[in-house]
Amino acid sequence: MNVRLVRNRKITIGSVILYVTLVILVFICLYPFLNVIAYSLSGYNAVLSGKVTFYPIDFNLLAYKQILGRTQIWVSMRTTALVTLMGTATSLVLTVFASYALSKSYLPGKTFFTGLILFTMYFNGGIIPTFLVVKGLGLFDTLGALFIPQAINVFNFIVMRTFFREIPKSLEEAAIIDGASELQVLVKIVLPLSLPIIATISLFYAVGYWNSYFDALLYIQDPDKYTLQLRLRSLLFGEELNTSGRTNLEGIGTEVMSQSLKMATVAVSTIPIIVVYPWLQKYFVKGVMIGSIKG
């Protein structure tokens, strides 16, 4: 007998309260997104009078048409797409190498090397020394600075290593007896068996790179190389880092006009995340669980 089913066969006051509260919470969670979409689709006067809440008023696509004409945004989007692509590839290869090698119990010095990696989770040189190294390598103001210095995420390494450990050893041994090299074993046997975890980790890395803001702030100076998040910030808050009082009387028309534009830009820059989200969701719960148990 399942109590959960039994007690829910009838609708109780408790369950009504539960569902209503959850619906309200979900709505609150969703509200900021709806607000963005509503602003981006609303007419000038509706935005100006502050009537827009979570549904568009005077529906129009003007803001989106304006974005199409703004090449800067598209250049930044292309830069970010490039960084995301190269970054995810680099991160994935390095993480696979690290976790595959260190998942082997026979590897000499395994504990030492693993310790070396885990230690960086708890202690690191900090912003400035890392900055000096990146600068010293000539990576400053290059796109490489946006993914090379932070290529491996220790958390993802742990998740992947845990997964590799669970692959039956006999499969690999059989391949080795048949004359396969370590690299062949990895590419032909281990990786095809690990597609779910590869997909999960790739998505984690990709979302991380897409959303990354601080690295670009730190390492990128040339406005032509601005990433999407940097561009977005300068568009939303002005070039200066600490601008706050943006509302002034003479600029109020353009200010409110651009409010729709700002929100449309926010929407456009978040679309890629929303697109990969269903795939992401399929896997991340498992990833989080493995990672939290830790090896």
Place this chain on the structure above:
Amino acid sequence: MLIPVLAYYVIFKYIPMYGVTIAFKNYNIFRGVFGSPWCGLDVFRKIFASENFWRSIKNTLVLNFSTLIAYFPLTIILSLMLNEVTHAGFKKLAQSILYLPHFVSWVVVAGIATNLFTQQGGTINQILKSLGADPIPFLSDNRWWIFTYVVCNVWKEVGWGTIIYLAALSGVDETLYEAAYLDGATKFQRLIYITLPSIKSVVVVMLILQLSKMMTIGLDAPLLLGNDKVMSVSQVISTYVYRLGIENAKFSEATAIGLFQSVVNIIILLAADKFAKMIGEDGII
């Protein structure tokens, strides 16, 4: 296979670790990390005497504790609520929506927050105005800014935080509920005597983990949500290091602050781990 990995760790993690020595040096841009003259603890004396340094520590702790106080119980309550939902479709939809903000960048969150919370024409204040209330300076008053900061953080992470509790809750033995039900336990009693005790250890570990991160705040949130008006509460250790080091090129001082923070972090972490083991939970390291 391990060689590129080790190269990466040595170059980008361990060389910078050696780089912390500039905290004990008078860093000179032309002489580099090795060539700059040693100056003992001068840099530390300087930062310990600085008011801004202590304020950034205080702000870090205030923001972290405020967030924790709101985030921690809310995550547990939300998990318990989601756990009670029996309609699979609704549960899945609710979870999908609640996890979503975790994947949005802080720039976007700050943009949305500004749109919602601005005093002039922000959506929330428009609603307040139509209800006849005075506008609230969510972003420009120190206390309200902390509130806004907490709201944004909770919004972004509360759903994501439920994953771990939901997993623990799904592991609770169903027969316990059945037995309690047959013995006439009410829903509330089942919650208090079965559900809560069975997730107790996860709660304790999560709390210790969170507490061990109290000295750390990522740069993005305070930097992007903050503004000049609330600088006295939004300047945290990481943003201070950034502004001092990168914007003002005071490399030695910024590094010293970062090093101080790392050392304190390690001490807290070791203490938290000891404490966790002392009360019979698994260690967190």
